[in-house]
Amino acid sequence: DHEDEGDAQLATKTRPKTQRPPLYKVLLLNDDYTPMEFVVHVLERFFGITHQQAVDIMLTVHRKGLAVVGVFSHEIAETKVTQVMDYAQRNQHPLQCTMEKE
Ligand code: TYC
Secondary structure (H helix, E strand, O other), rough: HHHOOOHHHHHHHHHHOOOOOOEEEEEEOOOOOOHHHHHHHHHHHOOOOOOOHHHHHHHHHHHOOOOEEEEEOOHHHHHHHHHHHHHHHHHHOOOOEEEOOO
16 A cells, blocks of 8 residues: 555656646648649648658658648647648648647
Protein backbone atom coordinates (compact mmCIF):
# COMPACT_ATOMS: atom_id res chain seq x y z
CA ASP A 1 0.00 0.00 0.00
CA HIS A 2 1.11 3.62 0.53
CA GLU A 3 3.92 3.07 3.11
CA ASP A 4 6.19 1.22 0.66
CA GLU A 5 5.95 3.58 -2.33
CA GLY A 6 9.42 5.01 -1.74
CA ASP A 7 10.96 8.30 -2.76
CA ALA A 8 10.51 7.85 -6.50
CA GLN A 9 6.70 7.58 -6.29
CA LEU A 10 6.57 10.44 -3.82
CA ALA A 11 8.61 12.60 -6.19
CA THR A 12 6.37 11.83 -9.18
CA LYS A 13 3.25 12.46 -7.11
CA THR A 14 4.40 15.83 -5.82
CA ARG A 15 6.34 17.19 -8.84
CA PRO A 16 4.27 19.98 -10.42
CA LYS A 17 3.24 18.99 -13.93
CA THR A 18 4.43 21.48 -16.57
CA GLN A 19 1.43 22.55 -18.65
CA ARG A 20 2.03 22.64 -22.41
CA PRO A 21 -0.56 23.93 -24.89
CA PRO A 22 -2.03 21.19 -27.10
CA LEU A 23 -0.55 20.85 -30.60
CA TYR A 24 -2.49 20.26 -33.80
CA LYS A 25 -1.52 18.32 -36.90
CA VAL A 26 -2.38 20.00 -40.20
CA LEU A 27 -3.41 17.28 -42.67
CA LEU A 28 -3.60 17.44 -46.44
CA LEU A 29 -6.07 15.09 -48.16
CA ASN A 30 -5.82 13.48 -51.58
CA ASP A 31 -8.36 13.94 -54.38
CA ASP A 32 -8.47 12.95 -58.05
CA TYR A 33 -8.56 16.45 -59.57
CA THR A 34 -6.16 18.92 -57.96
CA PRO A 35 -3.00 19.14 -60.12
CA MET A 36 0.18 17.91 -58.45
CA GLU A 37 2.00 21.18 -59.28
CA PHE A 38 -0.74 23.19 -57.55
CA VAL A 39 -0.37 21.13 -54.35
CA VAL A 40 3.41 21.61 -54.40
CA HIS A 41 2.90 25.37 -54.89
CA VAL A 42 0.43 25.52 -51.96
CA LEU A 43 2.85 23.70 -49.66
CA GLU A 44 5.73 26.04 -50.56
CA ARG A 45 3.54 29.15 -50.31
CA PHE A 46 1.88 28.53 -46.95
CA PHE A 47 4.23 26.21 -45.05
CA GLY A 48 7.63 27.74 -45.88
CA ILE A 49 9.20 24.44 -46.86
CA THR A 50 11.64 23.63 -49.67
CA HIS A 51 10.50 22.51 -53.13
CA GLN A 52 11.83 18.98 -52.48
CA GLN A 53 9.99 18.72 -49.12
CA ALA A 54 6.80 19.93 -50.85
CA VAL A 55 7.16 17.33 -53.62
CA ASP A 56 7.75 14.56 -51.04
CA ILE A 57 4.66 15.53 -48.97
CA MET A 58 2.48 15.86 -52.11
CA LEU A 59 3.56 12.38 -53.30
CA THR A 60 2.88 10.88 -49.85
CA VAL A 61 -0.65 12.33 -49.94
CA HIS A 62 -1.12 11.09 -53.51
CA ARG A 63 -0.03 7.53 -52.60
CA LYS A 64 -1.43 7.14 -49.08
CA GLY A 65 -4.52 9.40 -49.09
CA LEU A 66 -3.27 11.96 -46.59
CA ALA A 67 -0.17 13.25 -44.82
CA VAL A 68 0.76 15.51 -41.93
CA VAL A 69 2.14 18.78 -43.30
CA GLY A 70 3.17 20.18 -39.92
CA VAL A 71 2.33 20.48 -36.22
CA PHE A 72 1.31 23.87 -34.80
CA SER A 73 -0.52 25.70 -32.02
CA HIS A 74 -4.31 25.81 -32.45
CA GLU A 75 -4.26 29.38 -33.79
CA ILE A 76 -1.47 28.79 -36.32
CA ALA A 77 -2.99 25.48 -37.48
CA GLU A 78 -6.37 27.19 -38.00
CA THR A 79 -4.72 29.95 -40.03
CA LYS A 80 -2.91 27.42 -42.27
CA VAL A 81 -6.13 25.45 -42.90
CA THR A 82 -8.06 28.62 -43.76
CA GLN A 83 -5.30 29.89 -46.06
CA VAL A 84 -5.09 26.59 -47.97
CA MET A 85 -8.88 26.15 -48.23
CA ASP A 86 -9.43 29.75 -49.41
CA TYR A 87 -6.59 29.56 -51.95
CA ALA A 88 -7.82 26.21 -53.32
CA GLN A 89 -11.37 27.58 -53.68
CA ARG A 90 -10.12 30.77 -55.37
CA ASN A 91 -8.33 28.54 -57.90
CA GLN A 92 -11.33 26.20 -58.25
CA HIS A 93 -9.56 23.08 -56.98
CA PRO A 94 -11.22 20.62 -54.56
CA LEU A 95 -8.09 20.33 -52.38
CA GLN A 96 -8.97 19.63 -48.73
CA CYS A 97 -6.94 20.60 -45.68
CA THR A 98 -7.92 19.93 -42.07
CA MET A 99 -6.52 19.87 -38.53
CA GLU A 100 -6.56 17.33 -35.72
CA LYS A 101 -5.41 17.46 -32.09
CA GLU A 102 -2.13 15.54 -31.67
N1 TYC B 1 -4.11 12.94 -56.74
C1 TYC B 1 -3.86 14.21 -57.43
C2 TYC B 1 -3.56 13.93 -58.89
O1 TYC B 1 -3.32 12.79 -59.27
C3 TYC B 1 -2.67 14.96 -56.81
C4 TYC B 1 -2.92 15.39 -55.40
C5 TYC B 1 -1.91 15.24 -54.45
C6 TYC B 1 -4.11 15.98 -55.03
C7 TYC B 1 -2.10 15.68 -53.13
C8 TYC B 1 -4.33 16.41 -53.71
O2 TYC B 1 -3.48 16.72 -51.50
C9 TYC B 1 -3.31 16.26 -52.79
N2 TYC B 1 -3.59 14.96 -59.72
